[in-house]
Amino acid sequence: MKTIELEDDLYRYIASQTKDIGESASDILRRLLDVSANVSADLTNVEESQPHAVDTNSETKQTVTKSPVVVEEEPTPVSAPIVVETAVEVVSHSTLPASIAKLIKNKKFKETTVSVTKFIQILSVLYAENPKEFDSATDIKGRKRIYFAKSESELLSAGSTTKPRHIENTPYWVITNTNTGRKRNIITQLMAEMGYTHALIDAVSQSI
Amino acid sequence: MKTIELEDDLYRYIASQTKDIGESASDILRRLLDVSANVSADLTNVEESQPHAVDTNSETKQTVTKSPVVVEEEPTPVSAPIVVETAVEVVSHSTLPASIAKLIKNKKFKETTVSVTKFIQILSVLYAENPKEFDSATDIKGRKRIYFAKSESELLSAGSTTKPRHIENTPYWVITNTNTGRKRNIITQLMAEMGYTHALIDAVSQSI
DNA sequence: GACGAGATCGGTGGGATTGTTG
């Protein structure tokens, strides 16, 4: 066995070409490159685990902060009205404000109890505000999963049950199978990389 | 960067497809698979500059071209973001600065809190700066462990739980299971043997 | 691949701390 390095996007592309569950990198590449296998054994290493440790779960810490940004609450019509679909609620058509500062003050937004919905909306607005910065900040990722991608399949292939969701009015998809604490983390990391101020970042994270 | 394992013959086949001297595995595979590089390359300028994304109406221009991956867009009632295809693309190698002096001033680098990450990056750049000197300096070692080797297994066999890591864009692997102090030591010893000035060595060690 | 959301808890990686050696 030999080891080679691949840039992340290339790796994801290759992974996404998996046809059979459990295929190795070699299997996939052989198919793509049309190179037939030689007849020899290939072993797969199994990782062993460590005894576990104490669990301190601090992913969800609540600190109430006031948003430092003073903005008008008036919802500004954005070019594209977005459709919020919920099984429970009645809200169907809403218009997202043009800036996050406004979004998090928006009445409809604040009334939402479903954090995934807020999560997606925040991302949508962040993209609208600055597509380029958003673009380059989407490389944030967890230990195994990637958080953003331009296709559902890319996210699916980097983890199991990631529950990808499309971000409205955006070429991006996000992972959704996370607790609220992690959703806040993702927003925090993303905004930090996009260059937002600490204060605004806090306010937005808090709003989920 | 991601690492994958390939069966030997497949590896040899891919290596044999090298067209330009010094091509990386990614370069070769991109050509063979017809996957273009994404332009992102976050070569964050050393001398600062993160636009504070407060202002909105900036142009929405998409420049990232994607691989053959199918992007499934959800039908939106209104005009979806337009993806402009670009032919231009160059960057494919590492996004690290070319010299340690720059590396330790780099914003992204300084923001990193994980010392292992910085450790690896420093080594990667040191190698890039002077592979030959680096080469001959890698013989430094501890009482039982060796610190550098060209393969993971070599390091594993010279100690228990050494947590070897591959140094990007380099044929080397390093030991990682050390406290920060020792990481500094290793850098210090290495750079000393490579002939760097005391001042620079200090600055770099300090930066971890 | 079809119920969705997300808290809970098992897993893992970082590296300070503690044990070991000359």
Add this chain to the structure above:
DNA sequence: ACCAACAATCCCACCGATCTCG
């Protein structure tokens, strides 16, 4: 016995995704 240098155990914070609950 003590000290400095080194090794690697082990605790903690972070991350993933299963599983509970509405």
